[in-house]
Amino acid sequence: MLIKEEQDEIQSFLTDASNTGGGRAERVLFPESAEEVAGALAEASRAGTPVTVAGAGTGIVGGRVPYGGAVLSTERLNRVGEFVREEDGRGFATAGAGVVLGDFQREAKARGLLYPPDPTEWSCFIGGTVATNASGARTFRYGPTRRYVRALQVALTTGDLLEVRRGEMFAGADGSVEIPLGGGRKIEARLPTYTMPATHKHAAGYFAHPDMDLIDLFIGSEGTLGVVTEAELALLPQPEGVLAGVVFFKTEEHLLAFVRDARERSLETRAEKGEGIDARALEYFDGEALKFLRERYPLVPAGAAGAVFFEQETTDQTEEALMGEWLGLVEKHEALAEESWFGTNESDRAEMRAFRHALPVMVNEWLARQGQRKVSTDMAVPDDKFPEMLRFYKETLRAGRLAYVIFGHIGDNHVHVNILPRDAAEAVAARETYGRFVERAVRLGGTVSAEHGVGKIKREYLRALYGERHLREMAELKRAFDPACVLGRGNVFPEEFLPAPGGN
Numbered sequence: 072m073l074i075k076e077e078q079d080e081i082q083s084f085l086t087d088a089s090n091t092g093g094g095r096a097e098r099v100l101f102p103e104s105a106e107e108v109a110g111a112l113a114e115a116s117r118a119g120t121p122v123t124v125a126g127a128g129t130g131i132v133g134g135r136v137p138y139g140g141a142v143l144s145t146e147r148l149n150r151v152g153e154f155v156r157e158e159d160g161r162g163f164a165t166a167g168a169g170v171v172l173g174d175f176q177r178e179a180k181a182r183g184l185l186y187p188p189d190p191t192e193w194s195c196f197i198g199g200t201v202a203t204n205a206s207g208a209r210t211f212r213y214g215p216t217r218r219y220v221r222a223l224q225v226a227l228t229t230g231d232l233l234e235v236r237r238g239e240m241f242a243g244a245d246g247s248v249e250i251p252l253g254g255g256r257k258i259e260a261r262l263p264t265y266t267m268p269a270t271h272k273h274a275a276g277y278f279a280h281p282d283m284d285l286i287d288l289f290i291g292s293e294g295t296l297g298v299v300t301e302a303e304l305a306l307l308p309q310p311e312g313v314l315a316g317v318v319f320f321k322t323e324e325h326l327l328a329f330v331r332d333a334r335e336r337s338l339e340t341r342a343e344k345g346e347g348i349d350a351r352a353l354e355y356f357d358g359e360a361l362k363f364l365r366e367r368y369p370l371v372p373a374g375a376a377g378a379v380f381f382e383q384e385t386t387d388q389t390e391e392a393l394m395g396e397w398l399g400l401v402e403k404h405e406a407l408a409e410e411s412w413f414g415t416n417e418s419d420r421a422e423m424r425a426f427r428h429a430l431p432v433m434v435n436e437w438l439a440r441q442g443q444r445k446v447s448t449d450m451a452v453p454d455d456k457f458p459e460m461l462r463f464y465k466e467t468l469r470a471g472r473l474a475y476v477i478f479g480h481i482g483d484n485h486v487h488v489n490i491l492p493r494d495a496a497e498a499v500a501a502r503e504t505y506g507r508f509v510e511r512a513v514r515l516g517g518t519v520s521a522e523h524g525v526g527k528i529k530r531e532y533l534r535a536l537y538g539e540r541h542l543r544e545m546a547e548l549k550r551a552f553d554p555a556c557v558l559g560r561g562n563v564f565p566e567e568f569l570p571a572p573g574g575n
């Protein structure tokens with residue numbers, strides 16, 4: 072196994088896309104097989120050496136930033152297995168933890184198959200997306216990564232390699248967990264007793280409810296229970312065509328009514344397995360976001376108070392009728408129809424996707440000019456609470472005279488508020504404001520992280536969501552899997568809930 076110890080060779084493993092500072096490690100390990108991963112973990116456990124698991128480092132909550140010990144890189148676990156296509160057009164394939172998501176999606180597409188999870192940043196690894204239960208724009212139609220995980224191979228710090236297949240191993244009705252290991256040994260634990268928020272997306276803390284399929288415990292566990300070495304992933308038939316649009320609105324009220332209508336009709340179509348409106352993405356841009364984008368895209372209409380980006384899958388038979396239905400919806404809700412953009416061919420759609428992706432890039436450039444860091448939220452709330460949450464975001468930001476943009480996955484009641492501090496005083500105010508948003512989201516039954524996870528930078532928000540008792544229950548569960556507490560230290564719950572590494 073390759074091991075790098077020269078500090079100048081391992082610098083890129085000390086950060087992730089959150090730019091969380093202070094990362095340090097003595098070495099980076101590059102195992103080439105699941106057995107090597109299990110062996111390295113067992114050794115670290117014996118020696119009491121902390122191990123931080125590294126995917127591609129595109130995570131935005133500091134999850135792979137190490138604070139001492141070793142980094143275990145999954146980049147050499149990059150084998151893709153055979154793609155199997157079943158009679159109904161669906162399929163599955165096995166991917167090593169270090170397979171790049173974009174490569175896997177392309178390989179699936181070449182075989183007429185679709186791997187739906189699509190967290191915008193395609194350079195991430197399959198293992199990283201499983202560990203964070205990644206979502207993205209298409210989650211409105213397809214759900215998060217969890218829905219596509221059929222089986223996992225997980226290396227534990229006990230040196231065991233677990234094979235977990237969906238539908239085979241369940242928690243007890245009383246929340247008890249029992250996982251057989253080799254040689255008559257077993258892991259015995261209890262699930263945390265919280266009730267997870269009733270939001271469409273949720274990526275904060277361990278997935279837990281009585282009777283649950285135990286494969287779900289590992290998905291979204293952010294490198295704290297074991298190392299995912301391989302995943303068997305479900306695939307859908309590749310759609311024939313996609314219709315996309317960016318629809319501009321004069322007023323926020325019209326925009327929200329359009330989203331409500333598009334959402335309800337999509338859910339109805341799905342329930343009836345019909346052929347009407349069924350968006351796979353419903354994405355929001357507020358008026359402030361459009362002001363940013365107008366600098367690069369002069370075609371953004373001057374009078375627009377907001378916009379919605381949508382995508383819907385089509386066939387040759389349905390394309391025309393669906394275009395008609397969407398245009399009907401656009402007119403019904405008094406959108407700026409003439410100035411909106413629609414397209415069905417690949418180049419139109421690529422332009423619309425580029426428009427959508429331009430916003431975070433432009434925001435980052437703006438912040439770099441101010442010498443400030445972005446403060447970005449990831450909360451989602453239940454359906455009936457979304458209008459109240461959105462109103463609270465805007466009123467609070469305006470009252471505090473803070474610059475901001477709001478955009479994201481409105482179909483899932485999940486938008487990202489980016490607060491843009493112009494100086495140090497505003498940076499302090501932005502963090503205080505974030506705290507108020509967390510408090511309100513929790514009060515409304517929402518989650519503190521819908522898709523990015525908790526990592527190291529959102530642990531206090533997890534405390535706000537679940538409270539001390541439940542954090543302790545999570546830490547207890549972790550200790551059952553990782554008795555020496557060496558794996559993913561600092562992720563998910565604060566260090567104070569765990570004994571020192573190796574000090575069991």
Ligand SMILES: Cc1cc2nc3c(=O)[nH]c(=O)nc-3n(C[C@H](O)[C@H](O)[C@H](O)COP(=O)(O)OP(=O)(O)OC[C@H]3O[C@@H](n4cnc5c(N)ncnc54)[C@H](O)[C@@H]3O)c2cc1C
Binds near residue numbers: 134145200297298431
């Ligand atoms: C521009 C941009 C846009 C994004 N948009 C979205 C979005 O729309 N939706 C969304 O959900 N996310 C989004 N993300 C973040 C997303 O979480 C990551 O892209 C991805 O899921 C993490 O994969 P990674 O391989 O980069 O993992 P890393 O960043 O390397 O690691 C992430 C976490 O997983 C753990 N981990 C990694 N691999 C394993 C493994 N094999 N076993 C156990 N633990 C492991 C790490 O320890 C860490 O805690 C975005 C990121 C960027 C930069």
